[in-house]
């Protein structure tokens with residue numbers, strides 16, 4: 711078996727391992743998204759809660775102040791009733807009016823704050839509902855991730871054991887080249903040589919589609935030598951079914 715054939719066996723197992731892992735990765739990503747959304751909901755809830763507490767305190771303060779002014783106005787009214795002169799009466803009346811205006815202002819603000827408090831409570835209720843909904847989705851996502859992990863566990867162990875066996879049969883130098891390519895090109899680390907034009911004897915790299923010079927292919931075709939695409943650098947291989955077409959002499 712040639713070095714390219716040995717590497718190809720490793721590559722094919724790697725593709726299977728990657729395929730299995732990608733299913734788990736998708737489930738993990740989905741779960742992470744749910745966790746992130748739940749965190750955001752919690753943050754919004756906390757922020758609303760502190761807004762609510764501030765507003766409630768301010769509203770109570772306004773209400774208390776208003777009550778005090780009301781009491782003061784009552785006292786002033788009694789003084790108006792016992793006023794001895796018209797001048798005194800008018801002076802107290804002016805004071806009453808000033809306090810009334812102040813009280814009105816406080817009452818208006820207090821009402822506005824009460825409305826805002828109701829709005830915030832409404833928003834909080836909505837967030838609680840959202841959080842409950844999201845928690846259900848997360849639960850499903852969690853059990854899905856578990857199921858996926860369980861599903862692939864055995865197969866993954868099998869493939870990894872098989873890979874370890876196959877790797878032992880690849881010369882270390884070729885393995886280093888391969889590992890670097892996987893790092894850079896991932897699933898395109900190896901590519902099949904494809905037939906571009908059978909009659910004109912033209913072939914291209916299955917990954918980057920560049921036409922391959924005959925001299926690039928000859929070492930691979932005759933000895934299975936480790937051959938990289940001059941353009942993208944991937945390790946090239948030949949499907950057995952195509953070999954005859956590629957090795958047939960040009961007319």
Ligand SMILES: [Zn+2]
Nearest residue numbers: 915918939942
């Ligand atoms: Zn290429």
